[in-house]
Amino acid sequence: MTAVVPTEDWINRFDGLSKLEPRLRDVLTTRSQVIRLPADTIIFGPGKSPDHLLLLLQGTVRVQQLAESGREVVLYRATAGESCVLTTACMLAYEDHAAEGVAETEVVAAAIPRGVFDDLVASSKEFRNFVFRAYSRRISDLFHVIEDIAFRRMDIRLAQKIIERADTGVLKATHAQLAAELGTAREVISRQLAEFQRRGWIAQSRGAVEILDCDGLRALSTS
Amino acid sequence: MTAVVPTEDWINRFDGLSKLEPRLRDVLTTRSQVIRLPADTIIFGPGKSPDHLLLLLQGTVRVQQLAESGREVVLYRATAGESCVLTTACMLAYEDHAAEGVAETEVVAAAIPRGVFDDLVASSKEFRNFVFRAYSRRISDLFHVIEDIAFRRMDIRLAQKIIERADTGVLKATHAQLAAELGTAREVISRQLAEFQRRGWIAQSRGAVEILDCDGLRALSTS
DNA sequence: GTCCGTCAGTGATCTAGTCACACAAGCACC
DNA sequence: GGTGCTTGTGTGACTAGATCACTGACGGAC
Numbered sequence: 352m353t354a355v356v357p358t359e360d361w362i363n364r365f366d367g368l369s370k371l372e373p374r375l376r377d378v379l380t381t382r383s384q385v386i387r388l389p390a391d392t393i394i395f396g397p398g399k400s401p402d403h404l405l406l407l408l409q410g411t412v413r414v415q416q417l418a419e420s421g422r423e424v425v426l427y428r429a430t431a432g433e434s435c436v437l438t439t440a441c442m443l444a445y446e447d448h449a450a451e452g453v454a455e456t457e458v459v460a461a462a463i464p465r466g467v468f469d470d471l472v473a474s475s476k477e478f479r480n481f482v483f484r485a486y487s488r489r490i491s492d493l494f495h496v497i498e499d500i501a502f503r504r505m506d507i508r509l510a511q512k513i514i515e516r517a518d519t520g521v522l523k524a525t526h527a528q529l530a531a532e533l534g535t536a537r538e539v540i541s542r543q544l545a546e547f548q549r550r551g552w553i554a555q556s557r558g559a560v561e562i563l564d565c566d567g568l569r570a571l572s573t574s
Numbered sequence: 575m576t577a578v579v580p581t582e583d584w585i586n587r588f589d590g591l592s593k594l595e596p597r598l599r600d601v602l603t604t605r606s607q608v609i610r611l612p613a614d615t616i617i618f619g620p621g622k623s624p625d626h627l628l629l630l631l632q633g634t635v636r637v638q639q640l641a642e643s644g645r646e647v648v649l650y651r652a653t654a655g656e657s658c659v660l661t662t663a664c665m666l667a668y669e670d671h672a673a674e675g676v677a678e679t680e681v682v683a684a685a686i687p688r689g690v691f692d693d694l695v696a697s698s699k700e701f702r703n704f705v706f707r708a709y710s711r712r713i714s715d716l717f718h719v720i721e722d723i724a725f726r727r728m729d730i731r732l733a734q735k736i737i738e739r740a741d742t743g744v745l746k747a748t749h750a751q752l753a754a755e756l757g758t759a760r761e762v763i764s765r766q767l768a769e770f771q772r773r774g775w776i777a778q779s780r781g782a783v784e785i786l787d788c789d790g791l792r793a794l795s796t797s
Numbered sequence: 798g799t800c801c802g803t804c805a806g807t808g809a810t811c812t813a814g815t816c817a818c819a820c821a822a823g824c825a826c827c
Numbered sequence: 828g829g830t831g832c833t834t835g836t837g838t839g840a841c842t843a844g845a846t847c848a849c850t851g852a853c854g855g856a857c
Contacts, residue, residue, distance in 0.1 A: 416717060416720055416721060416724070418721060418724070418725040420725060422724070422725055424720065424724050426717075426720070437713060439706060440706065440709050440710040440713050448713075448714050448717045448718075449717065449721060450717055469699065469702065472695065472696075472702060473695075473696055473697075473699070473702070474696075476692065476696070479692065479695060479696070483662060483663065486663050486709065487663040490660060490663050490671075490713070490716070491671050493713070493716045493717075493720070494639060494649075494671045494672065494673055494716075495671075496720060497639055497647065497649070497716070497719060497720055497723065498639060498641060498672060500720065500723050500724050501639070501641070501645070501647050501723050501757040502641040502643060502645055502757075504843080504844095505843080505844070506843095525803085525804060525805085526804075526805065527803090527804075527805095534724040534725075535844075535845080536844080536845055536846070537804090537805085538805095538806085538807085538844095538845080538846080538847095539843095539844060539845070541804095541805060541806060541807090542806090542807090542844095544805095545805095545806080555805090557803090557804065557805080557852090557853065557854080558803095558804075727812080727813095728812080728813065729812090748834085748835060748836090749835075749836065750834095750835075750836095758813075758814075759813080759814055759815070760835090760836085761813095761814075761815080761816095761836095761837085761838085762812095762813060762814065764835095764836060764837065764838090765813095765837090765838090768836095768837080778836090780821090780822065780823080780834090780835065780836080781834095781835075
């Protein structure tokens with residue numbers, strides 16, 4: 352972790368924190384460090400519980416569940432302006448859980464030490480609301496994941512994922528990565544994509560999926 | 575909701591709250607009500623967000639996820655001595671989620687209003703730790719559910735569930751209820767139970783499963 | 798060019814979920 | 828006691844998804 356001097360008032364980027372009184376803004380900026388993490392840094396994971404709450408200024412963090420079999424599911428992503436608040440839960444976790452947080456891109460974040468977090472929760476209603484709202488959002492995400500895995504069809508979930516994660520009409524990901532994203536097997540993704548291609552909705556190349564007919568995908572994804 | 579006068583110092587039953595200073599214990603006992611809910615009361619659910627944090631004194635609350643298709647999964651159970659802390663997240667939820675909390679038995683609980691909850695979180699490190707530890711535990715439960723649904727076989731999960739929920743060697747539940755418990759279809763449960771019966775591990779009767787060979791079940795459930 | 802690691806395609810097989818039933822056990826009502 | 832009715836269970840046929848064991852194809856590194 353390389354320390355970086357905070358150069359601007361990043362607090363305003365966080366929904367709810369902008370209302371913090373000046374005294375507490377000072378606490379946040381002087382007692383937390385802005386850090387920069389290279390892509391693929393493992394932020395927390397089995398056997399590695401975090402000691403800071405991260406407020407993301409740039410980049411995205413992917414939180415995923417690992418199984419012994421080697422299979423994975425992505426639980427959620429935290430992006431700039433959000434906090435990686437479930438790490439606070441991990442801080443106090445009475446058991447190691449199998450979830451892992453990874454910097455998906457290079458990440459710049461304000462790292463709030465445990466003690467400062469505690470002081471802020473104690474002294475600021477705004478900060479408390481910020482924390483609980485962040486929790487709420489993450490828990491909603493988890494509910495969503497459970498609903499998807501338990502009750503939704505793979506083709507629908509895959510179509511959604513492609514739309515959601517294809518920036519410029521192209522999604523750069525291998526079949527194996529998409530499988531890990533959705534918690535399924537690589538072969539399942541291969542077969543589904545072959546079907547999508549057959550229908551003319553996408554074109555495939557090594558490590559990438561290009562959307563040709565977004566309406567087709569969308570029609571499936573909302574059915 | 576019928577109000578009941580708190581007759582004893584129930585705070586000690588909650589891990590971590592026993593260390594609360596007397597002033598805060600007073601806050602808890604005087605500003606919260608002990609309530610009694612009949613079995614099957616829906617405590618929170620879609621369109622019904624809770625306005626109190628419940629600390630369970632007696633009974634159990636089942637939290638489950640509902641799908642439009644009518645299928646369900648049980649996410650976790652909160653029992654006496656635990657709090658239904660995810661309700662605090664629901665209190666602030668920016669969206670209605672599809673989870674529902676139901677009193678599985680008659681429930682006696684201390685209901686802490688939103689304002690009191692906030693005061694306590696602000697003024698007590700012990701209470702904060704209590705809340706965050708409770709969150710942590712629930713989130714672990716959710717991770718566990720995700721892992722089960724995504725990666726574990728049904729026969730193993732069913733065997734575990736039978737062992738876990740059969741008090742006196744008998745589990746009173748219909749196939750449909752077990753299916754809702756595990757987030758699968760009734761037929762799947764019927765066929766698995768038929769197989770367990772064929773192997774001599776259980777005996778079945780209408781609405782009940784009797785364990786005959788717990789070792790057999792356990793061997794499967796840990797494989 | 799050759800080697801090698803990663804990526805994608807495929808058939809066979811098994812597990813799980815869906816659909817459409819049949820039938821049985823308990824209960825109410827006459 | 829019989830007649831329905833509701834609820835719980837059994838079953839076959841079929842589709843979806845997961846697993847296994849491969850194959851070949853692509854893109855560097857050398």
